[in-house]
Amino acid sequence: MDITIHSSFLPLTDPDASLAFYRDVLGFEIRLDVGQGAMRWITVGPAGQPDTNIVLYPPQANPGVTDAEKETIAEMMAKGTFASLLLATPDVDAAFERIERHDVEIAQEPTDQPYGVRDCALRDPAGNLLRLQQRP
Numbered sequence: 001m002d003i004t005i006h007s008s009f010l011p012l013t014d015p016d017a018s019l020a021f022y023r024d025v026l027g028f029e030i031r032l033d034v035g036q037g038a039m040r041w042i043t044v045g046p047a048g049q050p051d052t053n054i055v056l057y058p059p060q061a062n063p064g065v066t067d068a069e070k071e072t073i074a075e076m077m078a079k080g081t082f083a084s085l086l087l088a089t090p091d092v093d094a095a096f097e098r099i100e101r102h103d104v105e106i107a108q109e110p111t112d113q114p115y116g117v118r119d120c121a122l123r124d125p126a127g128n129l130l131r132l133q134q135r136p
Contacts, residue, residue, distance in 0.1 A: 010083050015040040031043040
């Protein structure tokens with residue numbers, strides 16, 4: 001089989017803040033920006049990787065989610081426990097230094113983990129946890 005990852009979804013709370021974070025802090029390309037106001041779906045992805053996308057979406061727009069579930073999702077997002085993403089870079093320290101120049105919530109500075117990787121962690125404007133690992 002020839003299967004690739006095309007798109008992955010992360011929730012957002014503030015479309016403009018998320019757009020600025022992924023574009024200005026992480027250097028991702030903005031591929032699509034549809035909808036309006038709080039009901040925007042923004043597709044971003046790393047430059048040079050046009051087939052790899054992250055769709056930032058408003059979780060409250062899902063018609064199959066109950067009001068109680070929406071409340072739970074909002075609570076989990078506020079705590080940073082609803083969604084996460086693992087990113088990779090050849091030099092985590094250099095990437096962290098660049099990220100740190102912005103007003104970003106840092107969850108963990110670059111660390112050599114006991115399981116053999118060097119990584120750091122930060123949160124996007126919606127509270128999603130992003131771990132940035134150094135590729136061997």
